[in-house]
Amino acid sequence: MTIVHDSDDMPSDLTSAPERYVNRELSWLSFNRRVLAEAENLRYPLLERLRFLSISASNLDEFTMIRIAGLEGQASRGIETTAIDGTSPRQQLDAIRDDLLVIEARQQEALETLRELLFREGVRIANIDQLDNAEIDWLREYFATEIVPLITPQAIDPSHPFPFVANMGMGAIFRLKRGKRKGDLVEMVLIPSGVPRFVRVPGDPVAYVAIEQLITRFADVLFPGFKILGDGLFRVLRDSDIEVEEEAEDLVRFFRTAIQRRRRGRAVLLELDSDCDAAAEALLREQFDVDPAMIVKTEGMLSLRHLDSICNEPRPDLKFAPFDPRYPERILAHDGDCFSAIREKDIVIHHPYESFEVVVDFLHQAANDPAVVSIKQTLYRAGDQSPVIAALIEGAQNGKAVTAVVELKARFDEERNIHWASELERAGVQVIYGFTDLKTHAKVSLIVRREEEGYRTYCHFGTGNYHPVNARIYTDLSFFTADPALGRDAAKLFNYVTGYVEPSTLEALAISPLGLRERLEQLIDREMANVAEGKPAGIWCKLNAITDRRMIDKLYEASDAGVPIYMIVRGICSLRAGVPGLSENIRVKSVIGRFLEHGRIWAFANGHELPSRKAEVYLTSADAMSRNLDRRVEVLVPITNKTVHDQVLGQVLLASILDTEQSWALGPDGEYYRMRVGEGGFNCHEYFMSNPSLSGRGSALKSQEVPHLSLGGAAQGKPS
Structure with a gap:
């Protein structure tokens, strides 16, 4: 279709x-x-x-x-x-x-190609039959001593009903016969989640063998005296969405129950290996109420998601060259005093090229600074070992008034966030869960400090989560400021989430669902008005996704009015680009590379040719999706400091537009095409890894060799 x-x-x-x-x-x-x-x-x-x-x-x-x-x-x-x-x-x-x-x-084809190439480099992702006798003997011993104690064969007959298989559960099913017994015996072995998916066989070359191969190959260890008539491997995926009931009186209790329900959700996909025994397959089809179209027989390995564990093999020659994020020079110039550096001038930090440690240090310094009175923090995803949580706990223990807005509705992080909320409450942090019907997705820290001139507010606004692991993989922006207007607006944002006090006016920020959409529409309208008046116009934006019909239609309207629009959209794009009579002035590209593009930026020409210091630049936590604009609490932050403005527009956004080596251009037919790779190409990730720190270098930016952009050249992927 x-x-x-x-x-x-x-x-x-x-x-x-x-x-x-x-x-x-x-x-x-x-x-x-x-x-x-x-x-x-x-x-x-x-x-x-x-x-x-x-x-x-x-x-x-x-x-x-x-x-x-x-x-x-x-x-x-x-x-x-x-x-x-x-x-x-x-x-x-x-x-x-x-x-x-x-x-x-295509995934299975890619695996087979990589198997062969890795084999040549001394890393085998092996089928057990490809191993020599000594390696097979080692695996048999490993299976008997390390795996058998962890697994439980389960007979399936009238007195032993078909067992429950949890979401993402994987197992083997066997058809057995013993002696002169008339009927076959059916047994199931579920693979426990704590068992390593791949067993590393020592030696040279090293070999990795999938655990399910050990279970089927050494079934005689599990079923001594039985004849194996047939076997099969399977995997189940279940409905994992959680719909929040508006009448839920206790969100924590609701989510604890909902997480348990998710593990037992309706089966959506049944995946079988291509050699699955016919009788075993028939039983599995009968037991799982899955749409026949979602029963897939796989020619190859099931569940390729666990292949990342093999990537931990200590072979630096088979990995990207190590990259250590730089610590922001502006902070170092102030002897590590974050508040002194921010007080002097706004700072932008570009992750992962610049270290997330500065965000952690900002909070740790606040937790231990006698002059700090209060700390407020939003938490959407914080990770397993969270230094941000530790800093908030430290602040509460040191007598600060600490408030944490913990979003329980962060998909697949609900359980972790419940845990962190409990830890924070135990330490004396005031924990707020926000709205029942809105997700709090904004990334904001607000710190109030008592200084000689009175109270001063320091803010951090981020495009990404307070997650130290993701911050080494995702490209995001952290903006630090002591601007009083932004501080007052951030305080109103927290009051809105914690006390439902809807702000009547905001001085600088725009917040969804209260007006962020409208602010963006006004800015787009102004670009159209500038075209009508014969002034330069243009829109650049960098997003993860755009699916909102109203926003797409507004950009189509701007394109029709003659506004040139350049969009970097990493993922979902429901907008059609470059279609005559519809979007002929819109160009869309997707950047996919070593790091996951995640920063969200809007830039509006404001009557001047982009890039220009007169352009208006905004950072935001929101994508152009209905859920972000209408059903989440998000922020849109104007960038007015000259240095930060130049860094965000003239480096981060411009380099992303200039990139060709990791870029895919969206054609009018809805298909993506690789842009130029090789001689004359430009790689924004390599550029940011190799260039000096962006954070507050002021006049040093003038010497940066950032290629000048002409929109016509960029549309073809050519810096000029």
């Missing part, structure tokens, strides 16, 4: 046709194909390619558990709500399944 049409087949009137939009789900699958393409990228080291393969598989699992599960739920309940492109849930499912099969087959 084709949902995205070629521009040649489009109706002449696109003002209301569904063809003016790209289906969200198919656009996401296109994004994951770009991730998978990095596993096939010949310029990357082999273990990094394997990691990208693992990421693409993990992405696909989450897509199945959330997006496919949601569409199946709508279809089964007869809900005919159409997507942005006019397709019904059932039509989307049909198109998605076609794409899924193609992607999964």
Whole structure:
């Protein structure tokens, strides 16, 4: 089924046709194909390619558990709500399944290619039959001593009903016979989550063997005296979305129960190995109530998401060269005193090129500074070992008034966030869970400090989460300021979340769902007015996704008015780019590389040619999605400091536009095409890894050799 049409087949009137939009789900699958393409990228080291393969598989699992599960739920309940492109849930499912099969087959092809290439480098992802006798003997001993005590065979018969298989559960099923017993015996072995997926066989070359191969190969250890008539491997994915009930009186209790329900959610996907025993397959099909179209027989390895564990093999020659983030020079120039540096001038930090440690140090300094009176912090995702949590606890123990807004509705982090909320409350932190019907997605720290002139507020606004691991992988921006207006607005933001006190006015920030959308629309309208008045106009933006119909239509309107628009959209893009009569002035690209692009930036020409110091620049925590603009608490932060403005617009945003070596251009047909790689290309990740710190170098920026951009050249991927 084709949902995205070629521009040649489009109706002449696109003002209301569904063809003016790209289906969200198919656009996401296109994004994951770009991730998978990095596993096939010949310029990357082999273990990094394997990691990208693992990421693409993990992405696909989450897509199945959330997006496919949601569409199946709508279809089964007869809900005919159409997507942005006019397709019904059932039509989307049909198109998605076609794409899924193609992607999964391509993943298996990528694995086979990487197996062969890694084998040549002394790293085997081996089938057990490829090992020599000594290695097989070692595995048999390992299985008997290390694995058998952890697994439990379960008979399946009238007195032993079919066992429950948890979400993402994986197992083996056996058909056995013993002696002259007339009937077959069916046994199931579920693989415990604590068992390593791949067993590392020592030696040279090293070998990794999937745990399920040990279970099927050494079944005689589990079932002595039985004859193995057949076996099969399987995996189950379940509906993992959590819908918050508005009448829920206790959010913590609700989520604790909902997390348990998620583990037992409706089965969405049943994956079988291609050699699965016919009788075992029939039993599995019967026991799992899965749409037949979502029962997939895989020619290869099940669950490729765990391949990332092999990437820990100590082979630096097969990985990216190590990169250590730089500590911000501005902070070092003030002997590590974050408050002194921020008080002197606003600072922007570009992660992961500059260290996330400065965010942690900012909070730790606040926790231990006698002059600090209060600390307020939003927490969406904080990670397992969170130094941010430790700093907040430290502050409370030191007598500060510490408030933490913990978002329980952060998908797949609900359980971790409940844990952190309990730890914070035990330490005396005031924990707020925010709104029932809105997610608090804004990334804000607010610190009030008593100084000679009176109380001064210091703020941190981020485009990414307070997550130290992600901060080494995701490209994000941290903005530190002591601007009084931003401090007053940040205080109103916290009052809105903690006390439902809706701000009547804001001096600088825009907040969703109270006016962020409207602010962006006003800025776009102004660019159209500038075109009408013969002034220069333009919009540059960097986002993770754009799916909101109203925002897309506003950008189409701007394009039609003659506003040149350049967009870097990493993932889902429901906007069609470069279509005559619709979006001919819009260019869209996606940057996929070593780091995950995550920073969100808007820039508006404001009557001057971009890039210009007269342009208006904003950082935000929000993507151009309805959920961000209407159903989440987000912030849009204006950048007015000259140095920070130049860094964000003239370096971060400009270099992303100039990049060709990691970029995919979106064509009018809805397909993405690789931009130029090799001689004459530009790699923004390498540029930021090799250039000096961005943080507050002031006049030193003038000597930075950032290529000048002309929009015509950039549209072709050519710096000029």
